[in-house]
Amino acid sequence: MPGAGARALTIPGCLVIAGLAAGLLLAPFGRHPLWAQADLNLSEAAAVRDAAEIVRLIEEQSEDPNADREVRPGLLADQAVRATPLEAAVAAKDVEIARVLLVNGAAMDADVWNQLRCSAESDEMTEFLDRRRPTGSVLHCDLPSHAR
Amino acid sequence: MTAPMAAPLQMPRSLDTRALDDFAGAFGRPGGERVGVVALVWPRLTALRATQCAATVLALTFAYGLMRMPVQISDSLGQLLDAQQSASVLETFSSWAHRAAYLRPMFYVDVKILFDLANGHYWLAYRGFHALLACAALWLFVRVLRVRTWDDFAAAIFALTVFTGLHTFRGLVREAYPVSHFLQVAVLCLLALNLARSRGGWLVDVAAAITFVVASLTIESGLLVWVVIVAAWACGMRGVSRRGMLAVTALLGVYLWARFWMLAVGSPGFDQRSSGFLLRMLEPDEIQQRFGAMPAVFYAYNVATSFLSVLFSEPDGGVFEAVRAWLAGDVPPRVYLAVASSSLSTALIVWAVAARVRGGMRSMRDESTQLLAVSAAVVLANAAISYVYTKHEILSVAGCFYAVAAFVAARHALERLREGVPAAVRVVIVVVLASTATLWAFRSIGVHHMLRVEAFRVRNDWAGVPAEMWRDEGSAQQRRQAALIRQLRQDAIDAPGSNPYLVPRWVDRWWGE
Numbered sequence: 055m056p057g058a059g060a061r062a063l064t065i066p067g068c069l070v071i072a073g074l075a076a077g078l079l080l081a082p083f084g085r086h087p088l089w090a091q092a093d094l095n096l097s098e099a100a101a102v103r104d105a106a107e108i109v110r111l112i113e114e115q116s117e118d119p120n121a122d123r124e125v126r127p128g129l130l131a132d133q134a135v136r137a138t139p140l141e142a143a144v145a146a147k148d149v150e151i152a153r154v155l156l157v158n159g160a161a162m163d164a165d166v167w168n169q170l171r172c173s174a175e176s177d178e179m180t181e182f183l184d185r186r187r188p189t190g191s192v193l194h195c196d197l198p199s200h201a202r
Numbered sequence: 203m204t205a206p207m208a209a210p211l212q213m214p215r216s217l218d219t220r221a222l223d224d225f226a227g228a229f230g231r232p233g234g235e236r237v238g239v240v241a242l243v244w245p246r247l248t249a250l251r252a253t254q255c256a257a258t259v260l261a262l263t264f265a266y267g268l269m270r271m272p273v274q275i276s277d278s279l280g281q282l283l284d285a286q287q288s289a290s291v292l293e294t295f296s297s298w299a300h301r302a303a304y305l306r307p308m309f310y311v312d313v314k315i316l317f318d319l320a321n322g323h324y325w326l327a328y329r330g331f332h333a334l335l336a337c338a339a340l341w342l343f344v345r346v347l348r349v350r351t352w353d354d355f356a357a358a359i360f361a362l363t364v365f366t367g368l369h370t371f372r373g374l375v376r377e378a379y380p381v382s383h384f385l386q387v388a389v390l391c392l393l394a395l396n397l398a399r400s401r402g403g404w405l406v407d408v409a410a411a412i413t414f415v416v417a418s419l420t421i422e423s424g425l426l427v428w429v430v431i432v433a434a435w436a437c438g439m440r441g442v443s444r445r446g447m448l449a450v451t452a453l454l455g456v457y458l459w460a461r462f463w464m465l466a467v468g469s470p471g472f473d474q475r476s477s478g479f480l481l482r483m484l485e486p487d488e489i490q491q492r493f494g495a496m497p498a499v500f501y502a503y504n505v506a507t508s509f510l511s512v513l514f515s516e517p518d519g520g521v522f523e524a525v526r527a528w529l530a531g532d533v534p535p536r537v538y539l540a541v542a543s544s545s546l547s548t549a550l551i552v553w554a555v556a557a558r559v560r561g562g563m564r565s566m567r568d569e570s571t572q573l574l575a576v577s578a579a580v581v582l583a584n585a586a587i588s589y590v591y592t593k594h595e596i597l598s599v600a601g602c603f604y605a606v607a608a609f610v611a612a613r614h615a616l617e618r619l620r621e622g623v624p625a626a627v628r629v630v631i632v633v634v635l636a637s638t639a640t641l642w643a644f645r646s647i648g649v650h651h652m653l654r655v656e657a658f659r660v661r662n663d664w665a666g667v668p669a670e671m672w673r674d675e676g677s678a679q680q681r682r683q684a685a686l687i688r689q690l691r692q693d694a695i696d697a698p699g700s701n702p703y704l705v706p707r708w709v710d711r712w713w714g715e
Contacts, residue, residue: 058619058632059356059615059616059619059628059631059632059635060352060353060356060616061356062632062633062635062636062639063356063357063359063360063612063616063635063636063639064355064356064359064360064639065639066363066636066639066640066642066643066644067256067359067360067362067363067639067642067643067646068256068359069643070363070643070644070646070647071256071259071260071359071362074259074260074263074650075259077263078259078262078263078266081266084698086266088267088650088651088654088700089266089267089270089654089698089700090700090704091698091699091700092701092704094701102701102703102704103662103703104658104662104699104701104703105661105662105665105666106661106662106664106665106694106695106697106699107699107701108665109665109695110695110696113695114695150662150666153666154665154666157669
């Protein structure tokens with residue numbers, strides 16, 4: 055029984071430490087389980103609110119911030135969808151990501167604004183888009199959204 | 203960890219058994235004790251070395267996580283720009299020794315020294331130093347425990363999960379401004395306890411004095427080094443001699459004289475920061491409005507909730523998070539995990555303390571009693587220091603010493619098991635130990651998730667920095683500042699990111715904040 059007490063104290067902590075040690079061994083190969091990196095395209099980065107990755111892809115890999123790309127299942131919908139980075143940001147309801155995209159070259163003409171404004175589901179995003187409404191744009195939400 | 207000795211082989215007399223005897227004897231020890239499997243694989247593995255190995259793995263894991271984090275913007279960029287502007291370490295010390303409300307010149311000196319040493323490699327210098335401090339904290343903590351037996355090893359493994367799983371530890375690794383001065387003070391307090399438990403000598407006394415000076419001028423909770431030294435001496439630890447203890451006390455007097463009279467720094471008012479009260483955070487103007495006429499009530503609340511926070515992980519930052527979440531109809535499992543694990547370990551500590559009180563505390567030379575007494579003194583003193591406002595980081599030293607008390611409590615429980623208690627009691631003890639250890643082990647994983655989330659947040663913060671801040675234009679000073687910001691931003695953008703939105707939602711429900 056005395057051994058059982060020591061084992062009861064030791065085993066949980068040792069299991070955690072063993073797992074962390076295994077993670078450290080995998081780290082040089084980029085496979086640390088707690089620090090896994092995903093290879094994201096620009097639209098996926100917007101969908102998962104990764105502003106730094108958005109900036110890196112645009113600045114260092116010259117990615118087009120206006121092109122649509124396939125977003126893998128589970129990020130915006132259960133199935134894969136095609137979306138521009140701005141559409142992904144609006145679907146993710148992240149105003150800051152939308153702002154970063156606009157600052158880094160994403161274009162929003164009247165048609166794009168209308169599409170985004172119609173698909174916006176949060177008040178915060180709606181207000182954000184309204185503040186950046188292009189001159190002459192008209193809101194009419196009878197067009198299908200690419201981000202659905 | 204040894205197995206009972208097996209019966210020796212019985213061989214026919216006609217065979218030469220000397221080789222077999224030699225072979226069997228290779229696995230024995232004088233006295234016939236047979237070694238276990240672990241010792242067969244690693245003959246020189248002792249309980250102490252095993253504990254050190256475990257602490258090393260933890261330290262390297264934290265170091266890895268910290269090196270994945272860029273230098274943060276909030277509360278850091280301003281310090282770095284100041285360091286860039288400052289002509290020398292002495293100028294930095296002098297300018298920050300005269301600020302109102304806070305006396306923290308050593309903190310800014312640290313920032314300046316690292317800035318000058320960095321030579322453009324700021325992330326490496328600051329995060330590297332942060333990682334070194336985390337490693338030092340774990341190493342000094344293990345050293346305090348003085349593991350000798352495998353029961354000590356078991357208690358130490360448990361204590362390490364408490365040390366790293368407690369919410370007060372999170373603040374030590376989550377943020378650095380850009381130096382984690384709270385972590386620095388925690389390291390210095392653990393160093394002070396190690397000095398108090400050393401063999402002594404004039405060098406130890408000098409080291410204790412230097413430790414106090416550095417800690418007290420880094421941040422106000424550095425005064426806890428004095429509490430450690432005096433409490434340790436009062437309990438019979440003589441590593442720091444009476445002369446050394448008096449010298450540190452005299453230095454405390456000099457500090458108080460300098461702070462409140464010579465430099466007239468004063469102390470921060472309670473209306474300068476937000477702080478938790480009951481079910482929400484109060485802004486400074488709200489605090490002034492409610493407690494301006496009776497600040498003692500607010501101070502007493504902060505001290506009491508700080509103390510409870512260390513023992514029960516609730517309230518959190520002065521806010522009763524569990525109650526608030528329950529009223530909102532959604533209590534995340536991490537709240538149950540925190541409160542349950544802390545409550546169980548506090549119960550074990552209370553049991554260990556009660557046993558000593560019942561036993562009359564005849565001799566303060568008992569190492570466990572000494573550690574419990576010092577830990578209690580530090581936890582109470584740290585709670586008292588938090589009278590102005592409550593925050594995880596301010597209680598980080600208390601958290602470290604709470605983990606020391608948890609080690610003592612676990613060892614006490616194992617000693618009781620060895621002493622012959624009724625079988626039913628033994629079962630209860632083992633079940634409690636297993637539950638407590640499991641909860642803490644699970645909880646301790648959460649700090650790594652928190653690091654990942656924080657690294658992601660800091661990286662994103664840099665992505666949002668306006669271009670005007672790092673544009674190469676303006677005066678020479680503005681260009682230098684812009685160059686610094688550009689460098690830090692580039693370090694952050696280039697850092698490999700790990701996105702917390704790609705992990706299952708339950709991870710944040712159990713380990714988030």
